Amino acid sequence: xxxxxxIGGGIAGLETAxxxxxxxxxxxxxxxxxxIGGKLTQxxxxxxxxxxxxxxVETYKDEIQKxxxxxxxxxxxxxxxxxxxxxxxxxxxxxxxxxxxxxxxxSGYSIFNAxxxxxxxxxxxxxxxxxxxxxxxxxxxxxxxxxxGRTLERVAFIHCVxxxxxxxxxxYCSRLCCVTGVKQAIKIRQMLPETHVFNxxxxxxxxxxxxxxxxxxxxxxxxxxxxxGRVSEIAQTNEGRLQLKAEDTLAARPVxxxxxxxxxxxxxxxxxxxxxxxxxxxxxxxxAQFIVPQDIHYSSGITSAEGVFVSGTSIAPLxxxxxxxxxxxxxxxxxxxxxxxxxx
Amino acid sequence: xxxxxxxxxxxxxLIMKTITKKQSWNSYQKEIxxxxxxxxxxxxxxxxxxxxEHMFLHILQKELGKNVFDDPNHTTCxxxxxxxxxxxxxxxxxxxxxxxxxxxxxxxEHMAISCVTSFGLYTEVLHTWEHYPEQLEKIRDxxxxxxxxxxxxxxxxxxxxxxxxSLRDEIAQKAQHTLINKHTGKxxxxxxxxxxxxxxxxxxxxxGGAEFPQVLAGMIESWGGEVVDYPERRHCCGFGFRxxxxxxxxxxxxxxxxxxxxxxxxxxxxxxxxxCPGCSMFMDKWQYTIAEIDGKTYDSYGKGxxxxxxxxxxxxxxxxxxxxLGLQMHQVQSESLLDKMGISYDPHLKYTDKHGNQLPKPxxxxxxxxx
Amino acid sequence: MNKFGFSTxxxxxxxxxxxxxxxxxxxxxxEPSFASCISCGSCTATCSAANLTYFNIRRLxxxxxxxxFEEIQQEIDKCMLCGKCMLVCPRGINTRNVIMLIKRGLTTxxxxx
Numbered sequence: 001x002x003x004x005x006x007i008g009g010g011i012a013g014l015e016t017a018x019x020x021x022x023x024x025x026x027x028x029x030x031x032x033x034x035x036i037g038g039k040l041t042q043x044x045x046x047x048x049x050x051x052x053x054x055x056x057v058e059t060y061k062d063e064i065q066k067x068x069x070x071x072x073x074x075x076x077x078x079x080x081x082x083x084x085x086x087x088x089x090x091x092x093x094x095x096x097x098x099x100x101x102x103x104x105x106x107s108g109y110s111i112f113n114a115x116x117x118x119x120x121x122x123x124x125x126x127x128x129x130x131x132x133x134x135x136x137x138x139x140x141x142x143x144x145x146x147x148x149g150r151t152l153e154r155v156a157f158i159h160c161v162x163x164x165x166x167x168x169x170x171x172y173c174s175r176l177c178c179v180t181g182v183k184q185a186i187k188i189r190q191m192l193p194e195t196h197v198f199n200x201x202x203x204x205x206x207x208x209x210x211x212x213x214x215x216x217x218x219x220x221x222x223x224x225x226x227x228x229g230r231v232s233e234i235a236q237t238n239e240g241r242l243q244l245k246a247e248d249t250l251a252a253r254p255v256x257x258x259x260x261x262x263x264x265x266x267x268x269x270x271x272x273x274x275x276x277x278x279x280x281x282x283x284x285x286x287x288a289q290f291i292v293p294q295d296i297h298y299s300s301g302i303t304s305a306e307g308v309f310v311s312g313t314s315i316a317p318l319x320x321x322x323x324x325x326x327x328x329x330x331x332x333x334x335x336x337x338x339x340x341x342x343x344x
Numbered sequence: 345x346x347x348x349x350x351x352x353x354x355x356x357x358l359i360m361k362t363i364t365k366k367q368s369w370n371s372y373q374k375e376i377x378x379x380x381x382x383x384x385x386x387x388x389x390x391x392x393x394x395x396x397e398h399m400f401l402h403i404l405q406k407e408l409g410k411n412v413f414d415d416p417n418h419t420t421c422x423x424x425x426x427x428x429x430x431x432x433x434x435x436x437x438x439x440x441x442x443x444x445x446x447x448x449x450x451x452x453e454h455m456a457i458s459c460v461t462s463f464g465l466y467t468e469v470l471h472t473w474e475h476y477p478e479q480l481e482k483i484r485d486x487x488x489x490x491x492x493x494x495x496x497x498x499x500x501x502x503x504x505x506x507x508x509x510s511l512r513d514e515i516a517q518k519a520q521h522t523l524i525n526k527h528t529g530k531x532x533x534x535x536x537x538x539x540x541x542x543x544x545x546x547x548x549x550x551x552g553g554a555e556f557p558q559v560l561a562g563m564i565e566s567w568g569g570e571v572v573d574y575p576e577r578r579h580c581c582g583f584g585f586r587x588x589x590x591x592x593x594x595x596x597x598x599x600x601x602x603x604x605x606x607x608x609x610x611x612x613x614x615x616x617x618x619x620c621p622g623c624s625m626f627m628d629k630w631q632y633t634i635a636e637i638d639g640k641t642y643d644s645y646g647k648g649x650x651x652x653x654x655x656x657x658x659x660x661x662x663x664x665x666x667x668x669l670g671l672q673m674h675q676v677q678s679e680s681l682l683d684k685m686g687i688s689y690d691p692h693l694k695y696t697d698k699h700g701n702q703l704p705k706p707x708x709x710x711x712x713x714x715x
Numbered sequence: 716m717n718k719f720g721f722s723t724x725x726x727x728x729x730x731x732x733x734x735x736x737x738x739x740x741x742x743x744x745x746e747p748s749f750a751s752c753i754s755c756g757s758c759t760a761t762c763s764a765a766n767l768t769y770f771n772i773r774r775l776x777x778x779x780x781x782x783x784f785e786e787i788q789q790e791i792d793k794c795m796l797c798g799k800c801m802l803v804c805p806r807g808i809n810t811r812n813v814i815m816l817i818k819r820g821l822t823t824x825x826x827x828x
Contacts, residue, residue: 124556216751235578238610248781250777253729253783255729257732591720636718637719637723
C-alpha cells in the first residue's frame, strides 16, 4: 500500500511527486507512454521567456531520479476501484494491481485533431500544419519550406482552431493558443526575415505576464501583421500555394490572400481517459470532459471523491506556469489529507 | 483489343484511386437505394437539358434493369415559390406530403429526386417532421382534407446523382468511352459543381459532406477522369431564386458564376459537371452572357467550357448519340469535348428532328464561338 | 453593350496580391510606433472632427493598410491637428505625425486612388 499513486507522468504528475517528496510523502507514477515528460518533450520553447522546453523536462527527470521516485512507463490505467476502507485499487495494462491511500489524476490533455475542421484542409494539403507540428519542427531544427521546395513568402497563423467553436463542440477558450501564435510568429520572422507573417484572430488573449509585451514586440520589432477576422476556408491554388478567405472585420471588407504555409493554432481538449477515470471513481467532470474540482478558487486540486485529487490540465487548459503551480498546490492538499495532525 | 484498352484503363483508375489525397469525406456516407424508386421530376430541367431526365429513366430501366416509376400525377414541389417567398411553408409541406402519398399508393418506399432544390426541400421537410411531430400530424390532416390521401414517410430519399453515383461501377463496366483525352492519353480534367442545397444545409445527407462532396467526383474518377480542385470550388453559382428572378439583382446573381469561372480558368478544365438544374443552367448560360457583355470566354479558343449534367455524361460514356442527349441545346457547344473523348457525331444531324428533317438553326452569338 | 438589363459586378474582395503598400510602408518607416496600432478606437472616440463629420482616423489607418485610397485625400484634410488622439492612444503612437505623413505621402508618392 503506497501513500499516493499519480496517474500521468507529464510535468503536472512529476511536480506533484517532487513536492510530495519534500513533504516526506512517498508516491508512485503511472505513465502510459514510453517516457515521462508528457507533451513538453515535443515542445521547443516556453513563453514568455523562450526558455528551452526540453531543459525543463530534464530538470524533472533529474529530480525524479535523485529522489528515487518509482515510475512505471508503458502503463495505462484501465479502472480504479474504491475499497471499503477508503483506499484504492488500480487496474492497469500490467498484471500487478496497485494499491494506494490516495490518487492524483494528472492525465494532461489531448491536442485538438485539426482534421475535424475540414474547411482548413489539414491532412489534405501538405502545407497546412498545426502549432504542435510547428513546435516540433522548431525543436528538431527542421528547415521550413513550402512543399514545392520554394522559400516561404507568406505564412498565416489561424487562431482559435478547435476552441470557441460550436461546430466542433468546444465552447471554451484554450488559453494558450494566442500567446503561442505570437511566439511562433516571432520565431518565424527571426528565422526567415524575408517571410511575411499574418495572424488571423478573433480576440487576442494576452493575459499573462510578458504576453502583451510580446504582442507589441511582434508588431513593432518583427513586423508581424495582425488581422482581426476568422479564416473561413482554405483552398489550394494552381501553383500549390494556399488561398485563404477571411474578413478584415476592422475594415468591414472580405479579403483573400495566397500564402505558402498555414499554421493552425489548435486548442486543448480533455484526454479520453478522463471520463473513464471519472466514472470509475465517481468524480465530477464537465460537458467538455474536464474534471471539476471541489472549489475552483480555494480547493482546485481536490475532486468530489474523497481521496482523489487532480493536478494540471486535467481540470482545464493551463500553461506550464499554471500547471506547475497547480501541481504544487495539489501536493499540499494531498499532504494535508494524509497528515492532518502534522499541519495543524 | 478495345476491351483490353478499357481493362487497362480501369486498372489505372483503381491505382489512381488508391493514391488520391486523404479522404476525410469517408465519414459522410449514406444509404442510397437504386431500385424500386419513385421518380420526382424537376420543373425546369427539361427546358434547358431536355434529354437528361429521359436518359436517367432509360439508363436505369433499359440498361441496368431497375424499376423506376415515372408518375404523371406528381407536380412541382413548389420549391421555387417557397424560396421566392411566394409559397408558404405549410403549403409546400402539403405538396410534398401528396407526393409521399402518391409514392405510397404506388407501393414504393424510396424516392429519387431530380432537382437539388427539391432534394434540399424534401430533406428539410422530413427533418422538420422528425423534430416537430405535431407539424407532421397537422400536415396529415391538411392533406386528408384537401385530397383524402394518406401517406407513409419514405424509407430513404436520394438525389438522382446519388443514384448514378451508386451505380457508377456498373456503368463503368458498360462504358463505350472513358474520360481520357484521346490525343494526349491523359485523363480529362473536370470541374465538378454541386448544388448548394445538396449538402450545405444538411452535410450528413450528402455523400462526402459539404466540404469535399464525393457524388460527382466519384463518377468522374470511376470513368477515368480527373477532378480539378480550384479555390472557388465551394462557391455558390448564384442561383438564389430571390435574387435571380428579379432583374435588378440578376447582375449580382450572375457575378457569382463569373467568380467561379475566373478561378477555374487557369486550370484549363475540359468540361464542367453539375448535379443541380439551376447550376447547370447558370454555368452554361452565363458563359454566353458574360461573353456578350465583357467579350470574355474562359477557355483558350473562345468557345467556352462545355457544361454537362451527369445524365448527359453517363449517356456519352455509354455511347449514346450526343444529339439524342440534347447537347445541341446548350449555349456552350460540346464538340470540343466530344472530339477529346473520341466520340463520333454527324454535324449535319445536329439540328434535325428524329425523322432527319432540318430544324431552324439558332442565331450565333457575337463572341461565344459555336463551332 | 448592355442588351440584358443587367451587367457583371466587380468583386468586393480585397486581394492581398494587388495591394499598393507604398503609403503604409512610408508611414511605418518614418513613424515606427504606428506598427503597434491595435485599432482600439480611442483616437476616433475623442477626435474633434469625428464628432461632427465622417472623418474616422482609426478606419483610415485600416484602409491604408488594405490599399483603399478612395476617400483618404478628402477625409484627411478634415483633421484639425488638435492632438486629442495622441493624448489617449494606449500604445503611445505619435498620431499627429501619422496624419502629417499621410498628407505628405499622398502628395509625394504616386498613389492610384
